[in-house]
Amino acid sequence: ARGTPGFSGxxxxxxxxxxxxxxxxxxxxxxxxxxxxxxxxxIMMGSERKSMVMQQDEKTxxxxxxxxxxxxxINCPNxxxxxxxxxxxxxxxxxxxxxxPEVDRFSVSRAKLHDxxxxxxxxxxxxxxxxGYDKVTTGxxxxxEQATRMAKAMVTKWGLSDKVGTxxxxxxxxxxxxxAKEISDETSKLIDSETRRIVDEALQRAKQILTDKxxxxxxxxxxxxxxxxxxxxxxxxxxxxxxVRRAADAGKR
Numbered sequence: 001a002r003g004t005p006g007f008s009g010x011x012x013x014x015x016x017x018x019x020x021x022x023x024x025x026x027x028x029x030x031x032x033x034x035x036x037x038x039x040x041x042x043i044m045m046g047s048e049r050k051s052m053v054m055q056q057d058e059k060t061x062x063x064x065x066x067x068x069x070x071x072x073x074i075n076c077p078n079x080x081x082x083x084x085x086x087x088x089x090x091x092x093x094x095x096x097x098x099x100x101p102e103v104d105r106f107s108v109s110r111a112k113l114h115d116x117x118x119x120x121x122x123x124x125x126x127x128x129x130x131x132g133y134d135k136v137t138t139g140x141x142x143x144x145e146q147a148t149r150m151a152k153a154m155v156t157k158w159g160l161s162d163k164v165g166t167x168x169x170x171x172x173x174x175x176x177x178x179x180a181k182e183i184s185d186e187t188s189k190l191i192d193s194e195t196r197r198i199v200d201e202a203l204q205r206a207k208q209i210l211t212d213k214x215x216x217x218x219x220x221x222x223x224x225x226x227x228x229x230x231x232x233x234x235x236x237x238x239x240x241x242x243x244v245r246r247a248a249d250a251g252k253r
């Protein structure tokens with residue numbers, strides 16, 4: 001239940017069905033918690049692309065990219081706890097960090113939005129910190145899209161920009177602005193500059209955290225290269241210098 005906040009009854013039914021299918025494929029007599037965990041990862045993060053072969057340098061870059069997300073998340077007090085980090089390609093992603101809220105949430109504070117923005121930009125920040133400006137890749141495209149969308153909503157929809165104020169400038173469902181909401185060129189420029197400021201500040205904050213926690217980033221990246229997938233508890237053990245407790249080949253399914 002803690003691992004499925006926000007799931008509807010239909011979502012839970014789908015989870016159980018997927019678990020049963022995974023158990024049947026393995027010729028098991030019973031559905032285990034590991035089947036449920038694997039099914040949840042498949043539903044929430046996408047199917048593993050086991051046939052995809054990543055070159056070592058790309059695998060290393062992905063480990064630092066995902067490690068960046070995780071380290072910034074751990075050091076942002078309003079970020080949701082990490083459920084799992086992986087460098088196994090899933091869906092369209094080469095790797096990902098999955099965070100899960102501890103309770104169902106219906107509204108989000110300004111502080112949490114700023115923490116989530118820093119976490120979103122942390123992959124790009126880690127790439128630049130470790131590999132240099134010219135070695136930054138296109139891997140952060142979905143992170144940038146997410147951060148831009150969130151920052152623009154803060155400015156135009158949620159009234160969280162002091163310069164723009166508590167006015168609804170959000171676009172209508174067609175992507176344009178209704179006649180009643182026509183805005184001046186000056187306001188449009190202000191919206192763009194505020195959106196950029198919020199994202200830029202999130203990137204700078206992520207860079208500062210990762211610079212301060214460089215040793216933790218290195219530990220986590222090496223751990224991901226070794227184990228490929230780490231749970232939130234395993235990440236805590238790794239960063240605390242404790243041995244990661246698991247079967248020899250767990251996480252390398």
